[in-house]
Amino acid sequence: MAAPRVVVQDKTLRTLVSDIFVAAGTNREHADTVADVLVWANLRGVDSHGVSRVPRYLELFEKGEANPRPAIAVDELRSAVAVVDADAAPGPVALALAMDQAVSMARSAGVAWVSVRGTVHTGAIGYYTECAARYGMAGLGIVAGVPNMAYPGGTGAGVATSPLSVAIPAGRHPTVLLDMATAVIALGRIAQHKAAGMPLPEGAALTKDGRPTTDPAQAVIPLPVGGAKGAGMSLVFEMLASGLTANPIVSAFHGGTPQGRRHRQNAVVLAVDVAAFLPVEQFRGIVDATVDAVKALPADDPDRELLVPGERGARTYAERLTNGVPLPKPLVAKLVAHAAALGAPIPEGL
């Protein structure tokens, strides 16, 4: 049985989260960025990456693994590449800044690659790639993190469920927004199956001993999508994101030291300025025509609509912007309790 739900307006949620972060020690600008990224995920229907993550950030602050007052350094290495040294800033703060930097550099260079060194929990990375699309650019993003996914032939967690996101600006259609883990199933989805008492699909996850399971209570290690393909993508994302920032995660994790096992992430964001190639309106027209062609494909079930990446999320966004975000009651109660404990104001009606 799923918990009873309560509907909260996005603005209320953003205010609550921002106030919690300020009370936890961040400045208002950073708090607003974190709140915007988390509530965006809820609006898009990606509740596993939404405000339910707030307690985890607070825990990371308490343990000293995340830094509420980071001294973030941006180093423009060459005309089209930069590094953001995040000083353990929350992922939303580091990645939003990195994508701003990429968009700005891509305006002159045509493309820009910005690496992020040493952040924590980047959230739904579609947020950052969609930012690039708002400027008429294509946005790409990858993240590397602590191993939590199986590697083909191995029994335990070998590599991370490192996501890839690509955002493409469209015209009539919403931004085409791919945002996928390299795992068959995200850890958050396993938790949702467990809460709902629903078995997992075959081939999605392993037990802690490395045995295949469909029992969400036993499943702790998601399998890579396509076996060697998903695992290979995750591994090269680690090499690109962590290698170029000289901050390896996978090798340090398997080294087994407590330092090597602490939570941290590296990332890369890339902006490609469409206007360097062709008029943006012409590009949007091509993207629209491509979306139209895919949606008009003969369907195997005439009652089922063919969807393009991000389409469902865009609809959920529009719907929840109007009707509010449905959240489990215990989650809202937990957030309110955190706010109270930190002395943060609690929005009316919560």
Place this chain on the structure above:
Amino acid sequence: MAAPRVVVQDKTLRTLVSDIFVAAGTNREHADTVADVLVWANLRGVDSHGVSRVPRYLELFEKGEANPRPAIAVDELRSAVAVVDADAAPGPVALALAMDQAVSMARSAGVAWVSVRGTVHTGAIGYYTECAARYGMAGLGIVAGVPNMAYPGGTGAGVATSPLSVAIPAGRHPTVLLDMATAVIALGRIAQHKAAGMPLPEGAALTKDGRPTTDPAQAVIPLPVGGAKGAGMSLVFEMLASGLTANPIVSAFHGGTPQGRRHRQNAVVLAVDVAAFLPVEQFRGIVDATVDAVKALPADDPDRELLVPGERGARTYAERLTNGVPLPKPLVAKLVAHAAALGAPIPEGL
């Protein structure tokens, strides 16, 4: 039953292929490039993308879909982006040139994105990304082509089996080389199963009517890896590769005109200059340590070695460089017949 095999040295194979291409009208430089790319695939064990493709190139020349004497134009749009207008050059010619261009621009800008407009059959794209790695750079490549893969919910070919390749320079280890289609199984692999009379795995392909099948004789439409994930990657690759070059393939194909259905491909290659970020030797050390960590993971079968992307290919390459490339006898006979028909010299011993 597989056909009987004959072993040919890579040099002999390269000479044969290059002479065939010169006889078919290309200049020697282009012929050598095509031969090098195809024979590289055979050396790596990717026989589906090797010299077996020569007859297809000759057919494309005859139909006027590929151009043996292309007027290729390179347009440096900004400091980090360029377009190679391929004028229907064979893919190896266009993509090798594009990666050279990307490496050269990345030396100063740090990263470079080079789009390729209107080429044909790009071969095994790991060849081009590995070129970047030889210069101490990370190489990335994607290709867009004519729809030949299922789209979730659709019955026919919706999008292409568009590949992704990432090459990462290592130190002690071979270059880490991911080169994957966005399909569960490549069309060439289906043909190999058919030739060997072996059933396909479940969930790999559909019949021409869109029904799931494990019969390689009935299988014509591969399924995307991970369903919406592979299909989504393919779709955004189309938008990036074809959209930015104003040369849409997917929408034109589904428009149903003969022009829209003709074979052609677009691509993107990306080079990232490691030296812009950290000393290349330090990076190679991080990559080596990461490879070591993955290979040392506890294995579920103690007799089975854990492999990283490109490792098996690098071993096959070393082995075949010494012992020669085993090829089906009928294929060698076919290549010799093509050479004879075109008046090209036939290397001794074939």
